[in-house]
Every structure is written in C-alpha cells, then in structure tokens.
Amino acid sequence: MKMECSVVHTENRLEDMYNKLINQDDNELSTEDHSPHSHPPTRLKSIIGPSVQTYRVTAMILGVLCAILIATIIALCVRYNGLSEKHVVLSQNSSETHSNLQQLQDRYDSITATLMKVQKNFQEAVSAKDQMQRERDREKQTKDLVMREKEVLMKEETKLLARITELGKNCERCPVGWELQNTTCYLFSVADSDQRLSWSQSREECRKSGADLVVIDSQEKQEFVSRTMKRIGTGSRYWHITGYWIGLRDVHTEGVWKWLNGTELTRGFWLDGEPNDQYSTEDCAATYPKDNLLKTWNDAPCGYNLKWICEKNVREN
Numbered sequence: 141m142k143m144e145c146s147v148v149h150t151e152n153r154l155e156d157m158y159n160k161l162i163n164q165d166d167n168e169l170s171t172e173d174h175s176p177h178s179h180p181p182t183r184l185k186s187i188i189g190p191s192v193q194t195y196r197v198t199a200m201i202l203g204v205l206c207a208i209l210i211a212t213i214i215a216l217c218v219r220y221n222g223l224s225e226k227h228v229v230l231s232q233n234s235s236e237t238h239s240n241l242q243q244l245q246d247r248y249d250s251i252t253a254t255l256m257k258v259q260k261n262f263q264e265a266v267s268a269k270d271q272m273q274r275e276r277d278r279e280k281q282t283k284d285l286v287m288r289e290k291e292v293l294m295k296e297e298t299k300l301l302a303r304i305t306e307l308g309k310n311c312e313r314c315p316v317g318w319e320l321q322n323t324t325c326y327l328f329s330v331a332d333s334d335q336r337l338s339w340s341q342s343r344e345e346c347r348k349s350g351a352d353l354v355v356i357d358s359q360e361k362q363e364f365v366s367r368t369m370k371r372i373g374t375g376s377r378y379w380h381i382t383g384y385w386i387g388l389r390d391v392h393t394e395g396v397w398k399w400l401n402g403t404e405l406t407r408g409f410w411l412d413g414e415p416n417d418q419y420s421t422e423d424c425a426a427t428y429p430k431d432n433l434l435k436t437w438n439d440a441p442c443g444y445n446l447k448w449i450c451e452k453n454v455r456e457n
C-alpha cells in the first residue's frame with residue numbers, strides 16, 4: 141500500500157511539474173506571442189511529451205514491481221505462517237519427545253535402582269548360601285565324627301556283649317574273675333589286692349584256688365593269653381614289672397626249659413634276644429603284654445616280683 145501511495149504521489153508531483161512548466165512557458169510566450177488562440181510552443185511539447193511518457197512507464201513498472209513485491213511479501217507471510225505452524229508443531233513434538241525422554245530416563249533410573257537392589261539381594265543370597273554350605277559342611281563333619289564314634293561304640297558293644305556272654309558262661313563254669321577258654325579257666329592276677337610275688341609265691345597262690353601256673357603249650361593258648369593281657373593293659377609304665385609268671389623253668393638244667401608237668405618246651409614264644417639268662421640268674425619264664433602276640437616271653441630271676449596266671453579245668457556240673 142505504501143508503494144501505491146508513493147506512485148500516486150510521484151504522479152502528482154509530475155503533474156505539478158508539468159503545470160509549472162506550462163505556466164512558465166506561458167509566461168515566456170506572453171513576451172513573444174500574445175495571441176489567445178495560438179497553440180503551445182513546439183519547444184515545450186518536445187520537452188514535456190517524452191518525459192511524461194517515461195514517467196508513466198516508469199510508474200507502471202514500479203507499480204508492477206510493487207504488486208510483485210506485495211505478492212511476494214504475502215507469499216512469504218503465508219509461507220512464514222505455515223513455517224510458524226510447523227514450528228509450533230515441532231515445538232510441541234519436541235516437548236512431547238523431551239517428556240517421553242524424561243519418562244524413559246526416569247524408567248531407566250528406576251530399572252537401574254531395581255537392578256542394583258536385585259544385585260544386592262543376589263549377593264546377600266550368595267553369602268547366605270555360602271554360610272549355609274559352611275554350616276552344612278560342619279554338620280557333615282560332625283555327623284561323620286558321630287558316625288565314627290557310633291561305629292566304635294557298636295564295636296565296643298559287640299565286644300561287651302561277647303564279654304557278657306563269656307562271663308555268663310564263666311559264672312556257670314568258672315569262679316568269679318576267671319577267664320574261660322575252651323575247657324580251661326584262667327585267672328590273671330590283675331586285682332589291686334593282688335601284690336606282685338615271686339614265681340614260687342605266685343604258684344602257691346594258684347594252688348590255693350585248686351589251680352597251677354599256666355602251661356602255654358600251643359599257639360592257641362599263647363594267643364589267648366596275649367590278647368587277654370593286652371585287653372587288661374600293662375598296669376605300669378615300667379615294662380619289666382608288667383609280666384605274668386607262667387609254669388615254665390630251667391632251674392634243673394640251664395637252657396632246658398620244662399613245664400610244671402615235666403614236659404620239655406618244644407616251641408617258645410620268646411621276645412627277641414630271650415631267653416638270655418642275664419647274670420646267670422634268670423631261670424623262670426614270664427609273659428608280657430606286647431603287640432606281637434607270638435613274641436611275649438622273657439626269662440627273669442625267680443625271686444623277682446611279678447603278677448601271675450593260674451589255670452584249672454572247668455567245674456564239672
């Protein structure tokens with residue numbers, strides 16, 4: 141609109157200039173030709189004619205340019221409005237996207253916190269599992285120990301039952317405190333009231349009970365006597381006083397060992413290096429608790445004080 145006004149204003153100015161030139165020319169002509177019916181001078185026409193046309197063309201071009209400019213501005217305005225609407229939409233989309241992004245961030249933070257909590261719970265569960273495993277191992281060790289003790293106790297129970305059975309039989313066929321083996325009763329002088337005695341005194345004690353010192357003339361009897369001594373125990377930390385007199389001597393002929401019944405020894409169960417008749421004073425035999433059941437004998441001075449083993453046949457019912 142301003143452009144149109146400018147064109148109109150320019151056209152008015154051109155008419156004003158034209159009128160001024162006419163008036164000036166009239167004034168000049170009045171000095172040359174004062175006839176009221178004469179035509180405008182030729183010089184004026186030659187000056188004004190082309191200028192007005194040029195202005196008119198120029199004005200028209202400017203008008204067209206203004207129209208184009210206005211149309212362009214309008215188009216740009218329309219375009220700008222369209223872009224503004226798109227910008228608004230994009231802004232809204234950006235806000236929604238930002239909101240969604242924030243929600244995703246919140247969810248991510250929540251999931252991360254949950255994951256850390258789950259990891260912490262998992263670690264606690266693993267620790268609890270390890271603790272339970274350690275307790276289970278300890279329980280297993282305790283159980284194994286109890287089982288081993290139970291096995292030992294069961295073996296002891298079996299031995300005790302056998303011992304009870306044996307004692308029951310002994311009560312019937314042997315005096316109290318005597319051991320029964322096959323058809324023979326044996327007494328091991330292990331009671332605290334039994335003092336250690338010489339070989340002769342020990343034999344006398346056996347005879348008081350209708351028995352005599354034991355004659356070990358077989359491996360079976362040797363093993364029985366050895367096992368019984370080991371079961372009873374040594375009774376002393378000094379091995380040389382842990383022996384039991386048996387009915388074997390070489391008092392008549394050195395090196396010729398004979399049992400009480402007069403039979404000569406055929407197989408002895410001597411300790412290594414025995415009999416050695418040390419100081420030529422060792423003529424009586426004793427047996428000792430040893431791990432090797434078949435090597436338990438030693439010759440010792442007959443006056444030496446030791447425990448003893450008696451034997452006699454079972455009572456006849």
Ligand SMILES: [Ca+2]
Pocket residue numbers: 390394395417420421422423424439
């Ligand atoms: Ca001797």
Ligand SMILES: [Ca+2]
Pocket residue numbers: 414415416417418422438439440
């Ligand atoms: Ca000896």
